[in-house]
Amino acid sequence: MSADTTVIPITTADTTVIPITTAPQPIVRNEVGLDPVVSHGPALLAGIAQGPGLAAHRRRLGRAPTPSADELVKLARDVDLRGRGGAGFPAAIKLASAHRRKAVVVVNAAEGEPASRKDAALMSLAPHVVLDGAAAVAHALGTREAHIVVPSELPSIRVGVQTALRERVEAGERVKWQIHDAAPRFVAGQAQAVLQLLAGKENLPVTAWQPEAVSGHRGRPTLLSNAETFAHLGHLARVGFDGYAAHGTAAEPGTTLLTLRGDGWDPQVREVAFGTLLADVLSEAEMAQPLLLGGYHGTWLKPAQLQGLRVSRIDIAAAGATLGAGVLLPLAQGWCPLVRTEALVDYLAGQSARRCGPCMNGLPALAGALGDLVHRGGPVAPVEELCGLVKGRGACAHPDGTARLVTSMLTRFPEEVDLHSLGECRGGRGEVFA
Amino acid sequence: MSRHTLRVDWPACKAHGLCAEILPEVVSLDPWGYPIVHEPVTGEVLEMARSAVKACPTLALRLTRPPPRH
Amino acid sequence: MTASLVAAGVVGSKSTSFLNGPELWFANRGTGFVLLLLLTFSTMLGVLATARVSPRLWPRMLSQGLHRNVSMLAVTFLAAHVSTAVADTFVDIRWYDAFVPFAGNYMPLWLGLGSLALDLLIAITVTSLLRHRMSHRPWRAIHVMAYGAWALGLLHGLQMGTDAGTAWGAALNYGCIATVLLAVLVRLGLLVRPKLVTS
Numbered sequence: 001m002s003a004d005t006t007v008i009p010i011t012t013a014d015t016t017v018i019p020i021t022t023a024p025q026p027i028v029r030n031e032v033g034l035d036p037v038v039s040h041g042p043a044l045l046a047g048i049a050q051g052p053g054l055a056a057h058r059r060r061l062g063r064a065p066t067p068s069a070d071e072l073v074k075l076a077r078d079v080d081l082r083g084r085g086g087a088g089f090p091a092a093i094k095l096a097s098a099h100r101r102k103a104v105v106v107v108n109a110a111e112g113e114p115a116s117r118k119d120a121a122l123m124s125l126a127p128h129v130v131l132d133g134a135a136a137v138a139h140a141l142g143t144r145e146a147h148i149v150v151p152s153e154l155p156s157i158r159v160g161v162q163t164a165l166r167e168r169v170e171a172g173e174r175v176k177w178q179i180h181d182a183a184p185r186f187v188a189g190q191a192q193a194v195l196q197l198l199a200g201k202e203n204l205p206v207t208a209w210q211p212e213a214v215s216g217h218r219g220r221p222t223l224l225s226n227a228e229t230f231a232h233l234g235h236l237a238r239v240g241f242d243g244y245a246a247h248g249t250a251a252e253p254g255t256t257l258l259t260l261r262g263d264g265w266d267p268q269v270r271e272v273a274f275g276t277l278l279a280d281v282l283s284e285a286e287m288a289q290p291l292l293l294g295g296y297h298g299t300w301l302k303p304a305q306l307q308g309l310r311v312s313r314i315d316i317a318a319a320g321a322t323l324g325a326g327v328l329l330p331l332a333q334g335w336c337p338l339v340r341t342e343a344l345v346d347y348l349a350g351q352s353a354r355r356c357g358p359c360m361n362g363l364p365a366l367a368g369a370l371g372d373l374v375h376r377g378g379p380v381a382p383v384e385e386l387c388g389l390v391k392g393r394g395a396c397a398h399p400d401g402t403a404r405l406v407t408s409m410l411t412r413f414p415e416e417v418d419l420h421s422l423g424e425c426r427g428g429r430g431e432v433f434a
Numbered sequence: 435m436s437r438h439t440l441r442v443d444w445p446a447c448k449a450h451g452l453c454a455e456i457l458p459e460v461v462s463l464d465p466w467g468y469p470i471v472h473e474p475v476t477g478e479v480l481e482m483a484r485s486a487v488k489a490c491p492t493l494a495l496r497l498t499r500p501p502p503r504h
Numbered sequence: 505m506t507a508s509l510v511a512a513g514v515v516g517s518k519s520t521s522f523l524n525g526p527e528l529w530f531a532n533r534g535t536g537f538v539l540l541l542l543l544t545f546s547t548m549l550g551v552l553a554t555a556r557v558s559p560r561l562w563p564r565m566l567s568q569g570l571h572r573n574v575s576m577l578a579v580t581f582l583a584a585h586v587s588t589a590v591a592d593t594f595v596d597i598r599w600y601d602a603f604v605p606f607a608g609n610y611m612p613l614w615l616g617l618g619s620l621a622l623d624l625l626i627a628i629t630v631t632s633l634l635r636h637r638m639s640h641r642p643w644r645a646i647h648v649m650a651y652g653a654w655a656l657g658l659l660h661g662l663q664m665g666t667d668a669g670t671a672w673g674a675a676l677n678y679g680c681i682a683t684v685l686l687a688v689l690v691r692l693g694l695l696v697r698p699k700l701v702t703s
Contacts, residue, residue, distance in 0.1 A: 207443045209496070356444035357468040365465075389464055395444045446640065450553075452564045489568060491553065493640045 294324025
């Protein structure tokens with residue numbers, strides 16, 4: 001596909017193929033299928049059929065909400081809104097911490113997880129849903145300074161965001177926006193790395209002695225959250241608790257965006273209410289395969305665990321996994337989860353910022369030991385030991401996420417591990433694709 | 435109760451290893467020479483921990499009180 | 505030697521004989537050489553402290569402690585070297601010539617190198633005493649100038665030192681150069697295999 005090829009939109013009953021012009025070269029070899037197929041959704045993605053423009057958005061929803069800080073914190077606490085960047089931190093706590101003088105709002109649309117497309121979908125199709133949320137938070141925190149971080153490897157996102165911001169400025173919005181381009185790497189979306197980018201330094205993590213909500217950009221309280229989180233906050237402020245809880249369950253009200261990278265080439269982005277059965281999200285064939293849930297820093301689930309499992313933080317935690325960045329990566333048919341994991345760890349080791357000794361040394365060693373185990377019948381012990389060595393010893397959670405992926409592989413597939421130690425493999429070896 | 439944590443500024447740490455020499459009760463080194471902090475710093479070793487913080491050639495160590503859990 | 509100076513009419517009878525006499529001059533020459541040795545030793549220790557040599561043979565704390573003590577000793581010898589030069593009325597070195605380079609009356613260029621070295625060493629000493637009150641990068645930027653201070657001091661002595669031309673003087677100078685060069689080669693990993701590579 002040449003650099004500027006756009007996909008002709010095919011509109012079916014409730015899906016629209018959204019063209020996103022791709023960068024000339026994929027940054028990662030497993031980035032085939034960049035253009036997500038985005039489905040209409042009940043809350044955040046309710047208006048995508050009307051296009052991304054501000055006029056249509058205002059016609060449908062009216063002005064941006066203007067909640068007070070207390071109102072917004074209470075709403076966020078009542079629905080137990082969690083950050084959608086992967087860590088799942090309670091939004092109410094972040095909001096409460098950042099509610100001080102001279103706060104700064106930072107929308108993180110950098111989407112560090114290479115397999116995720118939900119932020120790209122939001123910023124392309126429903127930018128004002130996100131930006132209204134950010135404006136609402138800025139109003140609540142009593143600030144006018146807002147930043148948005150976009151991925152540099154998807155230039156059309158930046159174009160879309162610039163257009164959206166220009167529309168808002170022309171409409172008289174008082175928030176002062178700045179756009180920043182994240183470096184094309186995994187750790188570029190990490191919170192401290194983003195703050196470094198905002199400070200004009202290299203887009204890599206540094207040690208944080210205080211949470212950024214307390215002391216972040218230029219020492220000011222900084223509300224840095226994923227783009228989807230802001231979308232939820234805006235929606236919440238607009239429709240209130242009852243409106244928000246119209247979808248989801250009593251314990252987990254609301255919806256969440258998932259990226260499905262299944263049998264087809266194109267990733268799908270879907271807005272799904274909490275409590276939805278996974279069987280209603282994945283195809284039958286996909287339900288029969290091991291699932292990597294959360295993204296490249298996620299955890300494996302066996303097919304047996306998928307039956308009856310719901311899209312629910314609580315249920316998924318009970319199964320020993322996390323929703324993470326909301327990426328669902330079913331293993332392709334006939335492939336081996338160990339081979340797949342090893343290729344991912346190889347990639348992750350290469351994504352180290354090379355700033356912290358344990359990560360810079362430990363992840364390649366882990367990739368090596370895992371490679372020995374998977375391809376050369378090597379022992380398990382060094383793999384486990386290295387997982388323990390890299391956890392919690394770095395400026396960011398990149399080594400932790402990688403160790404989590406490997407540990408879940410060892411836990412879920414002990415029979416495969418035994419087979420490989422004998423030099424056999426049930427599945428195939430293959431090129432990794434996202 | 436003087437319960438402190440020895441925290442490492444990982445990008446600053448260059449594996450000089452003085453901390454492990456001064457404070458072997460709390461710090462050991464991984465295969466690449468980087469510190470593994472085993473336990474919180476309490477009363478008796480607090481002074482040695484302070485020496486370790488002062489001795490680090492890249493000022494990569496900090497002694498902090500653990501934050502209250504929420 | 506004193507006799508030839510008297511014959512040349514250089515040594516007068518008006519100024520006090522101690523400040524004019526050879527004792528301060530000898531002290532200045534002596535402290536100069538000891539200073540060079542101490543600075544060389546300190547530089548070598550500083551370089552090796554950052555090299556990845558196994559701590560089993562030579563504990564890191566020992567390197568750091570020794571580096572600090574040798575440096576402090578060097579500073580005292582530096583103070584002595586500068587004071588004897590200024591106090592000595594035989595040559596016209598005013599007190600501020602010690603700090604302001606190239607403005608002197610007596611061999612301004614070579615003396616100036618020494619003044620420059622002194623300025624650098626003052627900056628290095630002060631920042632090192634206050635290391636914990638400043639951030640690491642600026643401290644390190646100043647500290648690295650120790651190489652420069654050492655080189656300037658060596659050159660100052662080579663050109664200006666009375667004993668530089670002697671066999672033992674030359675041997676000491678070359679020995680100091682070789683010591684620092686060797687340490688740098690070890691640090692760059694060109695002589696001894698480093699234990700690990702860090703960022």
